Amino acid sequence: MRVTSNRLTSLNDTELDAVVIGGGMAGAGVARDLALRGASVALFEKGDFASGTSSKSSKLIHGGLRYLELADFKLVRESLREKKTLERLAPHLVRPLPFLVPVYRGAARGLIKVRLGMWLYDLLTPGKTTERYRVLSPAAALALVPSVQAQDLRGAGYYFDDLLLYPERLCLENVLSAVRHGTRAFNYCEIEEFVHGRGGVEGVQARDLLSGQVQTVRAKTIVNCAGPWVDRVRAMARVADRTPNLLRTTKGIHCLLPRMTDRAVYLSAHDERMIFVIPWREFSLVGTTDTDFTGDPDRIWATREEVTYLLDEVAKVLPDKRVALENVSYTYAGVRPLSYEPGASATRVSRDHKVVPEGPDGRFLSITGTKLTCFRSLAEDVGDRVMRALGRREPSRTDRAMLDGTDEDAGKIEVRAWMDVSEEMAATGLSKSALRMLVETYGRTYPRVLDLARKLPDGYERLCPSNLEIVAQLHHAVREEMAVSLQDVLLRRTGIGQSRCQGLDCAESIAGRMAELAGWSRRRLEAEIAAYLEHVERSRRFRQR
DSSP states (O other): OOOOTTTTGGGTTOEEEEEEEOOSHHHHHHHHHHHHTTOOEEEEOSSSTTOSGGGGSOSEEOOOGGGGTTTOHHHHHHHHHHHHHHHHHOTTTEEEEEEEEEEETTOSSOHHHHHHHHHHHHHHSTTOOSOOOEEEOHHHHHHHOTTSOOTTEEEEEEEEEEEESOHHHHHHHHHHHHHHTTOEEESSEEEEEEEEETTEEEEEEEEETTTOOEEEEEEEEEEEOOGGGHHHHHHHHTOOSSOSOOEEEEEEEEEEEEOOOSSEEEEEOTTSOEEEEEEETTEEEEEOOOEEOOSOTTSOOOOHHHHHHHHHHHHHHSOOTTOSGGGOOOEEEEEEEEEOOTTOOGGGSOOOOEEEEESTTSOEEEEEOOOGGGHHHHHHHHHHHHHHHHTOOOOOOTTTBOTTTTOOBGGGOOHHHHHOOHHHHHHHOOOHHHHHHHHHHHGGGHHHHHHHHHHSTTTTSBSOTTSOOBHHHHHHHHHHSOOOSHHIIIIIISSGGGSTTTTTTTHHHHHHHHHHHHTOOHHHHHHHHHHHHHHHHHHTGGGOO
16 A cells, blocks of 8 residues: 555545544544444554554553452443453453562551452453452462562462554554544644534544645534544644633653563552553563653653662562663553543543534544553444534444454464464474464464565565564555655564564664655655664663753
8 A cells, every 4th residue: 555645635525424633543433433443433543653652652452450449330340341351352462460569567558458459350350250359468479479589478469451462553553543534644644724504613634744735625524533633633623612621631651671571570669659550571570650741742752760769669669680671672652642630630530531522513533542552432322422523323343344454253263273383383383483473463464474475575574683584564554554764664664673682683674765765866865764764763862960
């Protein structure tokens, strides 16, 4: 799917059912939900899909154990239900992950409180048949995670949530599914103005940032899924007079240490914030902070102070010499678009989503408080509201349509059958690890990449000496997945840029290949490489004093 100079032309003289602004998890989910109901939709994202908050998460699909302390039982139950749903819809991306919650003498969250939390978590889990959450003795906890600090350990909670291998791929699967059902989706396309009429906001003026083309698009409803930019979009649309601020934006950072455990550790900091240590790829992913942020979401990075805070708290529970500033491979930082709640601390603001109808007829909908785990139920809620505004009845299908590139009914899928790659090993000469990587990336559509590899003279060759991805994946990303920049490929179509080498072993060679595929000029090629190196530098800026 190459980017052309006139890709917005298909929207000429068209009134759509909905324009969705923002191509993160919320916007991608909304576009898919509406498309599967038969609505005509255009999705606009000013960067790449999932390039904002959605790619800066803790990579978890979880019920939100800590939300029990806030008595937010509705959100926990919804999250646990959605967790089970995503296990069915995207089994290639979602993996069960055991969590240990160590409890120490004198802790504010004692064993009784943890035991009650485990019991409630178990009770709220849909489809529960046996007890899956329990409290362990100190000896049992140390047997599971020997590196946990033994001194003053009173015991530990033990439960399961899910690891999300590629948040970026989950977002992309939603976008591609929406496109298969008629949505016109555009990355690198910014909303410049809104079209107003007697009924309020009646459309948008969008600028293609790749070509400079400007297109007016009329729509019966507008869905503002712009994340940290929601209030800015509302102000531009002139619907924010009554309530100028819907958002409470907070900053969260993560850092990547060498892999220390095979189970996640969930620990309480001295200020009672909760911190995860999550086994992901070859790393232990440590996060997150939760502090108010009022700056530019496009210019954000983890500071030395924030990284040191996380490491100091982790070292108290995991006294491992690898928990040190010099061992941090890289960091990332994001901004949460929480709902504005006057007087609440950053950590106590609800993560439950809100859908705020605005404008004269309530057809301008703004979304706040999105939790990644609940993106699908949020999208269903928005879809219901949009369909009512359109005067149509069509139920949501997203709770059963697979997110593996097929949209088939989830009840008919036998996962183990398509996870077997023994035949492909013999036919392609690729290692089992390489084929598993393809399955985890593309789900059941991975044979399409292998078919493409067979047609290319170097299709099976590795893109990077330090990673398993192959040349055919680059061609697939450009042709079929709307990848138009080097960062798209390294960070959001493959996992190369999130590996230990961060793509520095191969960025220039991949950029050279992409330049041939996309017809880049020498100037564009150099700009792409420079932009990627700037991204890497920002992820390591915490090292500066």
